[in-house]
Amino acid sequence: MISVSHLSKRFRKTTAVNDLTFDVRPGVVTGFLGPNGSGKSTTMRLILGLDFASGGSATVNGQRYRDLVQPLREVGALLDAKAVHPGRSARQHLRALAASNRLATKRVDEVLELTGITSVADKKVGTFSMGMSQRLGIAAALLGDPGILLFDEPVNGLDPEGIRWIRDLFQSLAREGRTVFVSSHLMSEMALTAEQIIVIGRGRLITQGSVDELTAGAKDEVYVRARDARALEDALRAQAVAYRPEGPGFVVESLDAEAIGDLALAAGVALSTLTPQRASLEEVFMELTADSVEYSATASERP
Amino acid sequence: MSAKPTLVSVVHSEWIKFRSVRSSVTGVLLTLLLTIGLGALITSAVRSHWSQSSALRRATFDPVSTSLSGTLFAQFAVGVIGVLFITAEYSSGSIRTSLAAVPKRLHLVVAKAFIVALVVIVVAEVACFVTFVVGQTIFSGVVPTASLANGAVLRSVILAGVYLTLLSLVGMGLGLILRQSAASISVFTSLLLILPILTLLLPQSWQNALNRFEPSQLGQSMMSPTVTANTLSAWSALLILVLYTVVVVGVGAGMLERRDH
Ligand SMILES: Nc1ncnc2c1ncn2[C@@H]1O[C@H](COP(=O)(O)OP(=O)(O)OP(=O)(O)O)[C@@H](O)[C@H]1O
Numbered sequence: 001m002i003s004v005s006h007l008s009k010r011f012r013k014t015t016a017v018n019d020l021t022f023d024v025r026p027g028v029v030t031g032f033l034g035p036n037g038s039g040k041s042t043t044m045r046l047i048l049g050l051d052f053a054s055g056g057s058a059t060v061n062g063q064r065y066r067d068l069v070q071p072l073r074e075v076g077a078l079l080d081a082k083a084v085h086p087g088r089s090a091r092q093h094l095r096a097l098a099a100s101n102r103l104a105t106k107r108v109d110e111v112l113e114l115t116g117i118t119s120v121a122d123k124k125v126g127t128f129s130m131g132m133s134q135r136l137g138i139a140a141a142l143l144g145d146p147g148i149l150l151f152d153e154p155v156n157g158l159d160p161e162g163i164r165w166i167r168d169l170f171q172s173l174a175r176e177g178r179t180v181f182v183s184s185h186l187m188s189e190m191a192l193t194a195e196q197i198i199v200i201g202r203g204r205l206i207t208q209g210s211v212d213e214l215t216a217g218a219k220d221e222v223y224v225r226a227r228d229a230r231a232l233e234d235a236l237r238a239q240a241v242a243y244r245p246e247g248p249g250f251v252v253e254s255l256d257a258e259a260i261g262d263l264a265l266a267a268g269v270a271l272s273t274l275t276p277q278r279a280s281l282e283e284v285f286m287e288l289t290a291d292s293v294e295y296s297a298t299a300s301e302r303p
Numbered sequence: 304m305s306a307k308p309t310l311v312s313v314v315h316s317e318w319i320k321f322r323s324v325r326s327s328v329t330g331v332l333l334t335l336l337l338t339i340g341l342g343a344l345i346t347s348a349v350r351s352h353w354s355q356s357s358a359l360r361r362a363t364f365d366p367v368s369t370s371l372s373g374t375l376f377a378q379f380a381v382g383v384i385g386v387l388f389i390t391a392e393y394s395s396g397s398i399r400t401s402l403a404a405v406p407k408r409l410h411l412v413v414a415k416a417f418i419v420a421l422v423v424i425v426v427a428e429v430a431c432f433v434t435f436v437v438g439q440t441i442f443s444g445v446v447p448t449a450s451l452a453n454g455a456v457l458r459s460v461i462l463a464g465v466y467l468t469l470l471s472l473v474g475m476g477l478g479l480i481l482r483q484s485a486a487s488i489s490v491f492t493s494l495l496l497i498l499p500i501l502t503l504l505l506p507q508s509w510q511n512a513l514n515r516f517e518p519s520q521l522g523q524s525m526m527s528p529t530v531t532a533n534t535l536s537a538w539s540a541l542l543i544l545v546l547y548t549v550v551v552v553g554v555g556a557g558m559l560e561r562r563d564h
Pocket residue numbers: 011012014015016034035036037038039040041042043185563
């Protein structure tokens with residue numbers, strides 16, 4: 001269990017994290033979503049006691065991270081896969097980590113095996129590809145067999161097979177009852193991996209809930225099309241229905257498919273397409289964070 | 304329930320880190336090579352020019368510190384060992400992994416300092432004793448020699464190794480403060496080389512009063528069996544260098560403790 005309560009972090013000019021409160025529960029994968037610069041990495045560093053909070057608190061299993069006696073047994077984290085001395089071998093890196101927390105040396109072999117990098121364990125980390133580095137980072141996080149795992153953008157730079165591997169790993173870790181907290185700026189990725197989602201923008205909590213809850217909150221729309229588009233539009237307008245043109249048809253925002261069918265029949269318009277559409281998680285995300293995107297493409301056009 | 308990690312486990316971890324990178328090994332070899340190799344070169348040069356040396360030169364000649372001259376070069380190697388042991392963690396970013404594994408940041412500093420000091424004192428003492436013996440062997444028959452049977456001579460050789468050890472810790476402290484290899488090595492080098500040149504700008508009386516406190520001059524005092532004018536005794540010099548080291552490492556540790564990573 002990770003608990004974040006009124007957490008804030010100000011750097012000189014920027015407020016990276018702003019009064020953030022959420023819990024991350026064990027047993028499910030929790031996605032931590034936000035656009036670039038929204039404060040995901042900073043929040044993770046605050047949880048790990050690497051940065052000092054300007055206000056509020058973050059605890060793991062009810063304790064401040066810095067008070068943990070054997071941190072690697074309770075929390076495993078992957079912040080930056082490339083953050084390993086390039087001249088050291090993977091095995092030496094893991095051995096040093098294991099020694100610091102008095103973990104059995106055989107755990108090193110186990111996590112190397114688990115992440116599939118046994119064959120390159122004695123190579124210098126500097127020669128590793130991004131995928132191998134990510135696996136080493138995950139091996140390091142799993143070293144102490146911790147109940148809580150944090151991963152900052154773990155799929156960055158991975159090929160589709162690597163992404164699937166990571167997704168399956170996270171889900172099996174969660175099934176074992178662990179707390180799995182994964183950040184990403186890609187909603188589509190999280191929709192496939194995570195059950196719970198926490199969305200932040202500009203350091204503030206935007207929303208949290210299960211994937212189903214988040215998409216349920218989104219408005220359902222119906223795509224409708226008729227050979228006689230003019231007649232259909234007149235019918236919609238006559239009933240004061242909210243719609244917008246899209247391609248050869250219209251997206252109706254305020255009626256369900258059945259009501260639109262009735263409306264068309266009454267107006268004598270033959271429909272050629274009538275498709276309900278549920279907003280995808282990606283669209284929900286875009287909508288939710290639209291106001292809080294730090295570096296949007298249009299930002300430079302504003303005066 | 305497994306055994307709780309202690310400072311000893313952190314020291315063990317830092318030892319694995321130290322010996323698993325090439326720069327540490329290079330630094331150690333360089334320390335041996337510079338101390339012993341240049342010591343042999345310098346003592347040979349002294350021997351071959353001895354017959355033409357002036358009476359003053361002969362009267363003030365110190366076979367002990369002369370045979371230890373290689374430390375003037377090795378001091379940069381040990382400084383770099385100390386600097387890189389810290390700054391490599393920052394340049395690679397592994398400092399975050401290290402601090403996540405050891406949230407008690409002072410434990411990390413103590414463990415790193417212990418490993419650096421232990422490695423350097425062993426290597427430096429070996430180097431200093433070897434270069435002393437080699438130097439006296441080269442001198443023998445032509446140039447006056449010194450013997451380890453003399454307490455002051457023994458002390459000088461031992462303190463030469465201690466001097467190098469303290470300097471490696473100063474390097475480590477600078478690494479903690481500056482976090483960058485190039486900046487830390489530049490400052491370290493400046494303290495040893497530029498500081499003496501800067502004091503030349505001061506009036507002579509100030510120079511006489513202050514020169515003795517420069518790190519490199521403290522080293523000379525520590526490895527000379529006799530006290531000369533305007534210098535400190537070996538033990539006072541040691542005390543002051545320990546003080547400098549404690550201040551630099553202390554400031555570095557304080558900054559590590561307070562900084563965001
Ligand atoms: N050490 C720091 N000093 C100053 N500002 C910082 C520091 N770290 C982060 N910031 C700022 O805080 C904000 C949040 O950054 P953070 O890296 O936490 O975002 P993020 O959500 O992880 O972004 P991304 O998706 O790009 O990784 C940004 O505006 C960033 O510039």
